[in-house]
Amino acid sequence: MTFRALLDEIRQVVSAGLTGLGYPQESFDLSEPPRPEFGDVSSNVAFQIGKKLNRKPYDVARDFVENHLKPILGDGERGTQRSLIFSVEAHPGGYINFRANYENLAAMTLNQALENPSYGFHNVGNGTRVVIEHTSVNPNKALHVGHLRNVILGDTIYRILKTTNHNVTVLNYVDDSGLQVADIVVAFKFAGFPLEPAEKSMKFDHYCGDHVYVKINELYKTDPGLEERRRLVLKELEHDTSELARFASTIVSRVLHEQLMTCWKMKVHYDLLNFESQIVISKLWEKSFNWLKDKQIVHLAPEGKNKGCWVIKGESESADEKVIVRSDHTITYIAKDIPYAAWKLGLVQDPFYYYKFSDQWDNTSLWATTLDSSKSSKGHPKFGSADRAITIIDSRQSRLQSIISGILSQFQLIENRYHHLAYEPVTLSSKTADLLGVDIGEKHSMHMSGRKGVYVNADYVIEMAQSKAYEEVRSRNPTFSEEQLCKVAEAISISAIRYNLVKYDLDKIINFDIVESLNLEGDTGPYVQYAYARSQRLLEKSTEEISQLSFCLLNKGPETMLIKAIAKLDLVVEEAARTLKPKSIARYVHMMATAFNLFYETVPVLKEPDRVKRVTRLALVVAFCRTLKNAFYLLGIEPLNEM
RNA sequence: GGGCCCGUAGUGUAGCCAGGAUAUCGCGGCGGUCUUCGGAACCGCAGGUCGAGGGAUCGAAGCCCUCCGGGCCCGCCA
Structure with missing residues (x-):
């Protein structure tokens, strides 16, 4: 808080000085100078005034400081009056440089930090209701490092918003009726894959992702009958009463639990699981579709290549229109996201009941949606109907996400309530690709692919980091008990991974290298x-x-x-x-x-x-x-x- | 063809939105601290046409335009 107070005081003093000059509206910036000799805070105000008066910035600065700022500050006497400003001077470069009163700054800062346990957490949210969706990994495989970036970004944003007085709920969307789940259902039911891994210790999500999913995708190439099966399975997954759908849901549930184990290891918090199948079954789509038609956001294409489809206009004149409902009346991928987004912001009536799905590592409850009123439990927090929705998905989905946010703002005529937080994906470095046995030639990176089995599992990275940390801790602390070693190693590995995944800008690709990621020195x-x-x-x-x-x-x-x-x-x-x-x-x-x-x-x-x-x-x-x-x-x- | 993102020393990155003083911090390299308040540390050195060119500005890594290089997206797939 104290640096803020210093800035505020300087801003006040400069404003007062400007009033003396007759420039009440002049805008100026305060910044930190690049070198300590220049003081603690600089203002560019002399550049602004100089421009208007057509005078050299230094001349203006000198005049302004001597005749307008120093009289206000009273020649350093303020040091005894709890002021945070110690001195001010004009620099030949044109900047006006302020020096802080270190004694007062230290006293104020340390007193605040010592007295307030939540020091540094400023109320910027005013209780605004925000939903954050992150993770949302198809429940047919384990998380890889790319997913981990999503998870860690989401959880960090959750923590930032929560501590700044936003009312935050974290959603994890489970696509339990999609193509990828259909793939492994086909493998188990129609391609003879055993339901349990041969290796007993293998996690079920690894088994499904590393083996079943990759191999069934290879089998499609040689057995066209299987692809036909997949189409049938996919249709059946939308009916929760069928035997096949019940089977799928047990598989989804097992994979989901394993995925959550991975995320919880990284100290990630969730509030609610949303299941896609329930969004379909609850007719949330039909309701949304109705208002899309009412508001004339969608229209039936009368002719052309999309004849007979319900479409929305492209974002620009040149952009193609986007099919929402096919001519056979089935809905497209993007259409499924619309009701969910609308539910997040309370634009449709909430059709869900909620039940306690699981306890979490942080002693909170993880809830899940249900359509069965008898399963509903009381005492759940308010879900959906937020003021803002933040959806964390990588930048390859930007186009679809912008269509969704465009639709929602057309519906409500309120901008900026739906926010796609995009980040660039994680790729594999050439060395790491090499370790996986993939030859990428001269390229220095490659994109991961779940279907092709080219990725690094999150659990693997966590395990490697932990064992590396374990050795380091042990060599430095010979007296530690086994329990201490494990506990400390775990904390170190988590921080190494989390820090490494948040420290880069969102629009930079992370070229993941397994060896470099295990570094415990430097900026880590x-x-x-x-x-x-x-x-x-x-x-x-x-x-x-x-x-x-x-x-x-x-x-x-x-x-x-x-x-x-x-x-x-x-x-x-x-x-x-x-x-x-x-x-x-x-x-x-x-x-x-x-x-x-x-x-x-x-x-x-x-x-x-x-x-x-x-x-x-x-x-x-x-x-x-x-x-x-x-x-x-x-x-x-x-x-x-x-x- | 249309759209989005990136380009800063050998390498990775900050700064770009809100232009201003000697361009940040790691890794790697070289040299030092090495009887310590715990060396997962600290200090110093070397290393830069801020992709290129143009424009507006007194002033550009930053703003505008063009181009080059790299990545991604653009289906009645999900």
Whole structure:
């Protein structure tokens, strides 16, 4: 909060100065200068004024500072009046540079961080209801690393929005009646695949994905009868009363449980499972279709290649129209997404009952939709009908998603309630492809394919990371018990994976390399955890009571850097919540860890002979811990006392 | 043919939305800290026509246009 207060104060002072100049409306930016000699905050206001007056920025700045800002600030006297501004000066470059009053900044920052357990979590949501859909992996296979990016992004955004006072529910959409489930049903029922893997220890989702799904897709090429079977199965899956549909649902349920095990291992939280079959059976589509017709969003194509189909117009004049209902009256893939999106935003009446599906790792309940009123349980949270819906799907679905959001905004005439959060996919590096036995020639990456069996399973990555972490922990902590080793190794592997998947911009492809992903040094999860563990050791070794602090003693470079870093958490979180860019939290955490490591290496704490200095530094360490811990929560990283 | 995204040292990346002061942080390389508050660390050095060209601007990695290179999407499939 404190850096925000500093910015606010500077903004006020500059505005007041502008009023003196007769420029009440002049816009200006505050930013952090690139070098410490330039102070803590800079304003470009002199450039703006200079442009209007056709004067050199430096001349304007000098005049503005001497005649309008300094009189307001009162020549540094403000230092005694709880001001956060220490000084202001005009730089020959044209910037007006402010220096912070470090004593007041330190006092305010540390007091806030020490007193408030949820330090840094700023109310930006005002209780806005948001649904986030992520994961949504077809229930016929295990998650691979590409899915994992989706899951981790979704969960991080959930954590960011939740802590900034949004009322968030997390949805996982289960396509239990789609082609991919039909594939494995065909394999089990009509191609003689055994229902259990030969290897007993193999997870059922791995068995279905790695073996059954890949092999049945190969069989289609040689046995056309099987593809015909698939068509029939697919139709039958939409009727929950048939024996085949019941069989499919047991398979789906088993795979789904295994998928959730993977996600829960990564400390991911869900609130509700939505099943596609129920959306179909509940006639949610028919209701949505009716209003699409009423609002004339869809129309029956009278002629042309889409004759007899219900279509919507393309997004632009040149774009093709999109078929929603085929001439045989069946609905297309995109049509199935419309009622779901409408349900999320409460545009259709909720046809579902809800029952408790499972308990979760974080002592919350995971709910699921049902159409059977007798299964319904009471006490569930309110689902659907949110103010905003955020759907996390990779960028290859952008076109379809933009069609859906276009339809919804036509329906409600309210923009921006449906938001597709797109991210670029994860590819495999040439080395990793090589490890899988795939030759990709001169290319440096390749796309994964579930159908072809070319991917790296999430569980495999987690396991590799864990065993690597285990060895590292053991070599550094010979006295740890087996239980401690496992617990710590798990926490490290989770942070390594999660950090690695959120730290990149959403529109950058992640070229996944199994070896590099196991790195525990540099810009990684374990690095930031290490800084935390170091700080905990300092606190553990000290028995002194933290009182009678003297903040003016925190005047060394690394100390003020650390204080400034602590003071910025809420600004960073607010920005991340506004822009839905989780990577900024990762960058912040890294900056904090780096700032602490420098402090730790250069400023003695326990060894400091002066008691007041020592205790005040300890207070800084405590504040650092609190702040980093809160930021860790957003990333799903566990703060470790030892590692 | 139409649309979306990316291009920043050997390599990966930040900064781009809201233009301004010596372009960020990793990995890799080289050198140092190495009787320590835990080396998963810290410090230093080398390494850059910010894909190319043009435009508007006093000023561009950033804004606009064109082009080049790479990836993705465009079915009565899902």
